[in-house]
Amino acid sequence: MAVYDPNNIFAKILLGELPAHKVYEDNDTLVFMDIMPRSDGHMLVIPKTPCRNVLDASPAQLAAVMATVQKIGRIAMQAFDAQGISIQQFNEAAGGQEVFHLHFHVLPRRDGDTVRPPGIMADPGVLQAHAEIMRKAVDAAA
Structure with a gap:
C-alpha cells in the first residue's frame, strides 16, 4: 500500500495552509463543507492525525471519526x-478515493432527491451559508 502524503489537501487544511468552511472540531476530528457538494449540506469528516484511508487507520482513528460522523449526521438531518x-467513504484510487487522507462524506438527503454530479464547485457564499447553518445547529445540540 502507498504511504501517507503529508502534503495532501486535507493535511494542508489541518495545518491552516488552505481555507475550509469549518463546521465542527474536537480533539481528534474536523468537519468541513465539501467544496463540490453532491447535496445541500454535504460535509467531510476527517481525523486530525495522518491516515491515508480505512485500510491503514488505527482503531482509535476509526472510532473517533465514526463518532463524529454519527453526531454530525444526526445534526445535519x-x-x-x-x-x-448518505455516508460515503472510498479507499485507494481504484476504489474511488481522490484525496488520500481518511475522510467520510456526510450527505443530507430527502425522499426522492438525486445527488448532483461530481466535480462541480459550489458558490463560496452558498458553502458559507451552509456552514453557518451547521455551526448554529451544532451549538444548539451542545
Whole structure:
C-alpha cells in the first residue's frame, strides 16, 4: 500500500495552509463543507492525525471519526430538514478515493432527491451559508 502524503489537501487544511468552511472540531476530528457538494449540506469528516484511508487507520482513528460522523449526521438531518443521510467513504484510487487522507462524506438527503454530479464547485457564499447553518445547529445540540 502507498504511504501517507503529508502534503495532501486535507493535511494542508489541518495545518491552516488552505481555507475550509469549518463546521465542527474536537480533539481528534474536523468537519468541513465539501467544496463540490453532491447535496445541500454535504460535509467531510476527517481525523486530525495522518491516515491515508480505512485500510491503514488505527482503531482509535476509526472510532473517533465514526463518532463524529454519527453526531454530525444526526445534526445535519435536523439542520437541513433531511429524511436521511448518505455516508460515503472510498479507499485507494481504484476504489474511488481522490484525496488520500481518511475522510467520510456526510450527505443530507430527502425522499426522492438525486445527488448532483461530481466535480462541480459550489458558490463560496452558498458553502458559507451552509456552514453557518451547521455551526448554529451544532451549538444548539451542545
